[in-house]
Amino acid sequence: MSTSDTDTETYNGSRHSQHDHAPGDEPPEESGHWVLNANIGLGFSIALTLASFLLAGSNVVYGPAIPVALIVLAIAQMGVHLVFFLHITTGPDNTNNVLALAFGILVVALIVLGSIWIMDHLKQNMMPMDQLMNMQP
Known part of the structure; x- marks a missing residue:
């Protein structure tokens, strides 16, 4: 029982x-x-x-x-x-709230970290500024 x-x-x-x-x-x-x-x-x-x-x-x-x-x-x-x-x-009736909070944190982390990753990739592939200035007529 x-x-x-x-x-x-x-x-x-x-x-x-x-x-x-x-x-x-x-x-x-x-x-x-x-x-x-x-x-x-x-x-x-x-x-x-x-x-x-x-x-x-x-x-x-x-x-x-x-x-x-x-x-x-x-x-x-x-x-x-x-x-x-x-x-x-952490109560049993708050499971949906905790999952929604965790999902929101995941989405924000993906957007922030993805943006930083993209900006770093663009910086690495960008031509140095002195060479860029020499290209102008």
Whole structure:
């Protein structure tokens, strides 16, 4: 006998406040939970934005490491947006959302990397500028 046949708490999908869940999981049908989630996400977004501006304008981090630190903060900002605003989680009911996000990332990566590849190929096959200038009458 499976656990879903005997345990009604896990079978009916109800969540109680004592169980942990990700910020984007299906919350109770209360407007307060949605407002709280949005405000937490807004707070994290503002904090990460301010941190990136302060980091770029100060000497807190070693100079050549600033671009790496800004990239880390940007990735954290994307994570906050995905979880708190787009509600992308690893829950079983979010499989389509995660697949759509992965497909979008794949398409953008193909377009960007393909464009870089094409531009590099064109640069390698282009005539040097001094020879091009000598060809003009």
